[in-house]
Amino acid sequence: MHMNSFDLENGPRHDSGFKTPDGYFDGLEDQVMARLMATEPKVIPLFTRHRKTIYAVAAILVLALMIPLYNLLTKPSENIEDAALEHYLAYESGLNQFDLLTVLEPEDIQKLQEQSELPVSDEAIEYQLYGNNIEHIITE
Amino acid sequence: MEEQEFIKRLLDPKTQNEAFRQLMHEYKRPLYSHIRSIVIDHDDADDVLQNTFVKVFQFLSGFKGESKLFSWMYRIATNEAITFLNQKARKSGIGSEALQSKMVENLQADIHYDGSEIELKLQKAVALLPEKQQLVFKMKYYQEMKYEDISDVLGTSVGALKASYHHAVKKIEEYVKGN
Numbered sequence: 001m002h003m004n005s006f007d008l009e010n011g012p013r014h015d016s017g018f019k020t021p022d023g024y025f026d027g028l029e030d031q032v033m034a035r036l037m038a039t040e041p042k043v044i045p046l047f048t049r050h051r052k053t054i055y056a057v058a059a060i061l062v063l064a065l066m067i068p069l070y071n072l073l074t075k076p077s078e079n080i081e082d083a084a085l086e087h088y089l090a091y092e093s094g095l096n097q098f099d100l101l102t103v104l105e106p107e108d109i110q111k112l113q114e115q116s117e118l119p120v121s122d123e124a125i126e127y128q129l130y131g132n133n134i135e136h137i138i139t140e
Numbered sequence: 141m142e143e144q145e146f147i148k149r150l151l152d153p154k155t156q157n158e159a160f161r162q163l164m165h166e167y168k169r170p171l172y173s174h175i176r177s178i179v180i181d182h183d184d185a186d187d188v189l190q191n192t193f194v195k196v197f198q199f200l201s202g203f204k205g206e207s208k209l210f211s212w213m214y215r216i217a218t219n220e221a222i223t224f225l226n227q228k229a230r231k232s233g234i235g236s237e238a239l240q241s242k243m244v245e246n247l248q249a250d251i252h253y254d255g256s257e258i259e260l261k262l263q264k265a266v267a268l269l270p271e272k273q274q275l276v277f278k279m280k281y282y283q284e285m286k287y288e289d290i291s292d293v294l295g296t297s298v299g300a301l302k303a304s305y306h307h308a309v310k311k312i313e314e315y316v317k318g319n
Contacts, residue, residue: 017263018182025172028164028190029164032197
């Protein structure tokens with residue numbers, strides 16, 4: 001056939017040219033059935049198949065959930081607000097100055113004095129004293 | 141036998157094996173031709189055909205009867221063949237279209253190929269088409285399937301299939317005339 005007159009739809013039909021070995025199709029059903037018998041899946045319930053995994057995951061979950069509980073029970077909280085602590089000591093603990101003095105060491109008192117030392121100049125003190133009648137205190 | 145009746149036999153454990161053998165007997169040749177036209181090589185086609193039947197068997201319980209059994213099996217075969225070709229191409233480090241062209245080039249030396257000069261040229265022309273056009277052309281021309289059936293297998297409208305086939309025919313004719 002001349003190539004220039006090639007007409008797929010109106011010309012002669014062409015075969016694909018593919019061939020199979022002799023007798024290929026004869027044994028096909030048996031081959032497939034043999035494969036199916038060999039690979040037939042066994043139905044195993046999900047829990048049985050993954051039992052070890054499920055137990056392991058459960059154990060890890062229980063341990064993980066116990067961590068915050070453990071912390072809560074064993075570790076005192078460090079996050080008490082200063083104001084709340086101050087309020088407790090001042091109004092609800094029944095502590096007075098003498099109680100505080102018995103628990104404070106001399107070093108602590110020294111420290112407190114340093115911390116509370118105000119930057120007041122001598123002039124300011126003189127001025128303050130000058131304005132007040134303090135004769136009776138001095139002469140007393 | 142009505143298809144519904146046959147499907148019942150396929151799903152019933154008592155009749156399943158016998159019915160499945162019957163199914164394979166009926167469809168092994170057309171499915172083989174379809175697969176072979178995609179994967180080109182006989183041994184590859186044999187692998188893919190067997191895999192297709194194994195999958196058909198495994199998926200039978202999920203077959204809802206929404207499409208015909210024949211279309212459903214063709215769809216599985218098409219997917220299997222294209223997946224196989226893509227994997228083979230990946231292993232070779234080239235694209236699937238390049239692989240197909242290369243395999244068609246080697247057909248002359250294939251002991252399971254005895255096409256004439258013009259038939260070989262036709263194969264070479266088809267291998268140059270885009271994947272979808274190749275599929276449509278092979279199913280329509282070589283398998284002589286109806287557009288309605290191809291539409292059921294590929295999930296493409298009949299109109300689009302006709303257009304695709306028309307484009308494919310034109311390109312193939314041009315190739316054959318020009319070479």
